[in-house]
Amino acid sequence: MRSPNGKAGPAAAVAAVRPETVAATQPAATGSRRRAVVVSALGITQILAWGSSYYLLAVLAQPIQEDTGWPIAWIVGGLSLGLLIAGLVSPKVGRVIEDRGGRPVLALSSVLLAVGLLALALAPTLPVYVMAWVIMGLGMGAGLYDAAFATLGRLYGQSARQTITALTLFGGFASTACWPLSAFLVAELGWRGACLVYAAIQLCLALPIHLLLLPRPDRRDPVLPDAAGASPGAAHSPRPARFAFLVLAAIITIGSVVSATMSVHLFTILQAYGIGLSSAVAFGALVGPAQVAARAVEMAIGRHHHPIWTMAASTACVTLGLGALWAGFPFVAPTLLFYGVGIGLASIARGTLPLGLFGAQGYAAMMGRLAMPSLIAQAITPSLGAVLADGIGADGLLGVLVGLAGFNVILLAGLWAGAVRTRPG
Numbered sequence: 001m002r003s004p005n006g007k008a009g010p011a012a013a014v015a016a017v018r019p020e021t022v023a024a025t026q027p028a029a030t031g032s033r034r035r036a037v038v039v040s041a042l043g044i045t046q047i048l049a050w051g052s053s054y055y056l057l058a059v060l061a062q063p064i065q066e067d068t069g070w071p072i073a074w075i076v077g078g079l080s081l082g083l084l085i086a087g088l089v090s091p092k093v094g095r096v097i098e099d100r101g102g103r104p105v106l107a108l109s110s111v112l113l114a115v116g117l118l119a120l121a122l123a124p125t126l127p128v129y130v131m132a133w134v135i136m137g138l139g140m141g142a143g144l145y146d147a148a149f150a151t152l153g154r155l156y157g158q159s160a161r162q163t164i165t166a167l168t169l170f171g172g173f174a175s176t177a178c179w180p181l182s183a184f185l186v187a188e189l190g191w192r193g194a195c196l197v198y199a200a201i202q203l204c205l206a207l208p209i210h211l212l213l214l215p216r217p218d219r220r221d222p223v224l225p226d227a228a229g230a231s232p233g234a235a236h237s238p239r240p241a242r243f244a245f246l247v248l249a250a251i252i253t254i255g256s257v258v259s260a261t262m263s264v265h266l267f268t269i270l271q272a273y274g275i276g277l278s279s280a281v282a283f284g285a286l287v288g289p290a291q292v293a294a295r296a297v298e299m300a301i302g303r304h305h306h307p308i309w310t311m312a313a314s315t316a317c318v319t320l321g322l323g324a325l326w327a328g329f330p331f332v333a334p335t336l337l338f339y340g341v342g343i344g345l346a347s348i349a350r351g352t353l354p355l356g357l358f359g360a361q362g363y364a365a366m367m368g369r370l371a372m373p374s375l376i377a378q379a380i381t382p383s384l385g386a387v388l389a390d391g392i393g394a395d396g397l398l399g400v401l402v403g404l405a406g407f408n409v410i411l412l413a414g415l416w417a418g419a420v421r422t423r424p425g
Helices: 010-016 019-024 028-051 056-068 072-100 103-122 126-143 145-171 174-213 242-272 277-284 287-304 307-326 332-358 363-421
Strands: none
Touching: 028 103, 028 126, 028 145, 028 174, 056 072, 056 174, 072 103, 072 126, 072 145, 072 363, 103 126, 103 145, 103 174, 126 145, 145 287, 145 332, 145 363, 242 277, 242 307, 242 332, 242 363, 277 332, 287 307, 287 332, 307 332, 307 363, 332 363
């Protein structure tokens, strides 16, 4: 404080040496730098977690089959089993993060993924290989997006939205970074050696990052109070409105069904429309950059709108992209760009919309509950999609996906209307 003549008075000198005053006047940039460290740390470990689990078999499945002679359906089925296990444990993971914070859970995920990868590398028989994916599934449930989003929500409350968006930017590079790495490791060390290297990466890189760079929230401290930009409905209720929660869970699950099916059957669908395999691969390569670009735009402008707009843009883009492809739109590239934008925004919306609708209290536990049906659906969808493609053709399968995407638009309209009706004041 200053005296009337503008010079610093004695009170200012006393205040200058008070610890609490010093702490209160620290630059806001210090907190921003700390958040940047946390997001960067999680971003690196997310790339490694996705690359050594969800994206692993895209490169390793064929070498495993050639080396062991095991049926390819069982080899790929390991990932489905892992996703199923991840879905089953997700509610428990969310509750633990809500209670204790994400640091111990994410650290445990690194250990579980390392043990699972070691078991894969050493698996002498198919049953052991399958059991290894059970362990991998536990690691996936404790370490992929939903657990990371829950961790950020537990740390930063309502202001976690920007950090969640930033984290998805890192995640968008998981396949880009890890598929070439996997191919190199298989070529140099074989598929078992590749699994061993990924296990070592989880133990020697991901685990220390989780333990050293993630903060340790007090178990008994509540999450940070909500900032400005309260939800349009029921944000401060002790429990989310049942209608809104169920509709949101359905939207996220249906979106996961569509994206999981497309990730497996995209090339088959494009070839059914007379596009050669090499061209189909080239067109499919547009989806990844579209996802990253959409997330970058959302990161730049997201603070200016409620996340329900992000989900609306996501569902609209997916429906328009797939609908145009199904209707025979003559230019394939724009349809896949629209689809990629929608999928990219969906990853952000699944983390930020629950926060925007229901607030930060109980967010981590809620994310675990929302993840369960989504992960289970991703586990069974690729096989179900194959059955449908055999029965009604790839064009028919795409028609089903368009119908599901359109139904998601209707569900979102219902969610939006319900949220507006319950808006406080």
